[in-house]
Amino acid sequence: MQPSERREKIVALLGRTGEMAVEALAEALDVSRETVRRDLTRLDAAGRLRKFHGGARPMTVPAASLEKEGPFAQRLAQNAEAKRKLARAACRLFKPGDSLFIDTGSTTVALAEALAGLDGLVVVTNSPRIAATLAVNPSHTLFLIGGAYSADAGESLGPLALEQVGKFRARHAVLTAGALDGSSVMDFDLQEAEMAKAMIERADLVTVLADHSKFDRRAVFEVAPLSRVDTLVTDAHPSEAMTRALTAANVRILTP
Incomplete structure (x- = not known):
């Protein structure tokens, strides 16, 4: 998978889930956590997502997603x-x-x-x-x-x-x-x-x-x-x- 394709998948995953940890992204993409962290840094700098310690979320999180919790x-x-x-x-x-x-x-x-x-x-x-x-x-x-x-x-x-x-x-x-x-x-x-x-x-x-x-x-x-x-x-x-x-x-x- 090319880096650009991988980064697009990260953006798409976050768009569906609202927020994901580095570990979960690495597992979903079958790459190392270090690779995910580098991708998140580049995507954050490009304004594609918001990186935080241990994970990332979309730039715009629907308000409803802040008022609910996922399945156990x-x-x-x-x-x-x-x-x-x-x-x-x-x-x-x-x-x-x-x-x-x-x-x-x-x-x-x-x-x-x-x-x-x-x-x-x-x-x-x-x-x-x-x-x-x-x-x-x-x-x-x-x-x-x-x-x-x-x-x-x-x-x-x-x-x-x-x-x-x-x-x-x-x-x-x-x-x-x-x-x-x-x-x-x-x-x-x-x-x-x-x-x-x-x-x-x-x-x-x-x-x-x-x-x-x-x-x-x-x-x-x-x-x-x-x-x-x-x-x-x-x-x-x-x-x-x-x-x-x-x-x-x-x-x-x-x-x-």
Whole structure:
């Protein structure tokens, strides 16, 4: 494939998806990440796309795309390496004997894989996949929340699930986020937002896991104001404006 043809394919891919990570582009085009980065640099300079740390997006992203989230399988593949890195960083926050609520998300799936290497945690989750991942380590104590089952993300939601969350107290609530702006943490799904809120209410400390693609975005449902978040674990430092907002809210920023 000629470089010019490859670059046109990159522009076309971004036009369909709205945003892609370098790793995903390299896999789709069967080239190295270094080649993709060089192409993105040239395309950005030519005004064909907008490059950011770890990926790129079209120059013009339809407003509707900022208000929705893709299917769970697609989200698992997006920014996968960044999510693994921030998951490993988040592990430093926990020690044996700690109790954690963990909600369902592509980043918390990566966290569960990292936490499996620790010992002696008590975990309450609404994700069968997260529970099964942690169960490979018999030192963990696991509680799986039941309720109405959502097949896309593989999670329990709804009134029965929220009622069960209310029976627990935990030291930490570890949550994913659909979007963050200068005032709050948000989600694209009402029931997922309700689950996160319920976990926050029953936890002492709140940790949000969010890769850089979630910054300076908005979603429909507010989960919590930034002031309720104790630690944000991410793969790259937010923008200057976002950093100021996090600092003003006394949110600790933890990166790999």
